Amino acid sequence: MDNTVLTMDIGGSSIKYGICNLQGEFLDRGSVKTPLSSLGDLLNVIKEIHSSYKNVIGIAISMPGVIDVIKGIAITGGALSYIDNAPLVEIISREVKKKVVIANDGKCAALAELGFGNLKDIKNGVAMILGTGIGGGIVINGELLNGSNFSAGEFSYVNTNIEQVSNIDYSMACQLGIRGVSKAVEETSNLKDLSGIDIFKLIKEGNKDVEKGFKNYCRKLASNIYNIMYILDPERFVIGGGISAEPLLFTYLEEALDDLYNEFSIKLRKPEIMPCKYRNDANLIGALYNFLNIKI
Numbered sequence: 441m442d443n444t445v446l447t448m449d450i451g452g453s454s455i456k457y458g459i460c461n462l463q464g465e466f467l468d469r470g471s472v473k474t475p476l477s478s479l480g481d482l483l484n485v486i487k488e489i490h491s492s493y494k495n496v497i498g499i500a501i502s503m504p505g506v507i508d509v510i511k512g513i514a515i516t517g518g519a520l521s522y523i524d525n526a527p528l529v530e531i532i533s534r535e536v537k538k539k540v541v542i543a544n545d546g547k548c549a550a551l552a553e554l555g556f557g558n559l560k561d562i563k564n565g566v567a568m569i570l571g572t573g574i575g576g577g578i579v580i581n582g583e584l585l586n587g588s589n590f591s592a593g594e595f596s597y598v599n600t601n602i603e604q605v606s607n608i609d610y611s612m613a614c615q616l617g618i619r620g621v622s623k624a625v626e627e628t629s630n631l632k633d634l635s636g637i638d639i640f641k642l643i644k645e646g647n648k649d650v651e652k653g654f655k656n657y658c659r660k661l662a663s664n665i666y667n668i669m670y671i672l673d674p675e676r677f678v679i680g681g682g683i684s685a686e687p688l689l690f691t692y693l694e695e696a697l698d699d700l701y702n703e704f705s706i707k708l709r710k711p712e713i714m715p716c717k718y719r720n721d722a723n724l725i726g727a728l729y730n731f732l733n734i735k736i
Contacts, residue, residue: 442682449723450503452519498539501549501730502723546575548726555729557717570681625653662696680716
């Protein structure tokens with residue numbers, strides 16, 4: 441397995457891993473439970489996985505939180521609070537005697553698109569990953585923008601109502617993440633806690649109340665896409681996350697973008713949107729791209 445990289449996606453409940461060649465193709469893969477108790481336990485899991493693939497040239501890691509990709513420090517570890525301020529690259533590389541790189545999971549999803557997907561050869565672009573929150577990344581001049589504090593592209597924290605700055609319900613995470621989808625549908629149908637699968641099934645069955653709520657959600661998403669477009673002027677937006685696998689999202693989102701454009705008093709242009717190429721493997725592939733291209 442020379443010229444292969446061990447890629448890992450550390451999540452709140454599981455660690456997905458794969459062996460990739462330098463073209464982003466998987467030669468092997470697996471998953472284990474994420475240890476929730478301590479950094480030492482996490483290190484032991486990483487060492488155990490690596491022990492089965494000792495000929496790899498290094499380890500590329502995707503993980504939650506704000507990550508200093510230059511110093512290799514997890515400033516915050518998201519749901520894994522025991523990672524906060526840990527010099528992970530130093531700790532792991534000391535154990536495995538190999539090159540190790542780490543990056544935020546949303547940015548890894550963006551890097552997958554930049555390196556091998558639907559942002560490849562795009563000079564300026566935006567990836568938005570619709571999940572529990574809104575992650576992603578911003579590509580400027582063909583490179584991922586980390587920002588001065590490594591938090592560029594953290595759309596989750598954007599406030600959507602100046603009168604409600606202390607209310608997390610008005611964050612972009614809650615308005616446009618999966619919680620925002622179900623909330624928008626609940627407001628028009630009185631159906632609570634529907635999953636994305638439930639919502640799309642009901643729309644296809646002709647439930648107009650559910651459809652109305654989902655269209656309201658898409659209008660909010662479209663409005664924020666326009667706002668980001670006016671600030672960054674990207675060539676393309678790519679949309680990922682679980683609900684992006686459903687073509688209806690893009691049907692209604694394009695409709696909302698058209699409606700808003702027609703309502704604007706000053707018209708510039710409509711954004712180009714398309715789904716991310718990579719879904720379940722996006723973080724693993726993006727971690728690989730980071731490993732191959734990071735400038736330290």
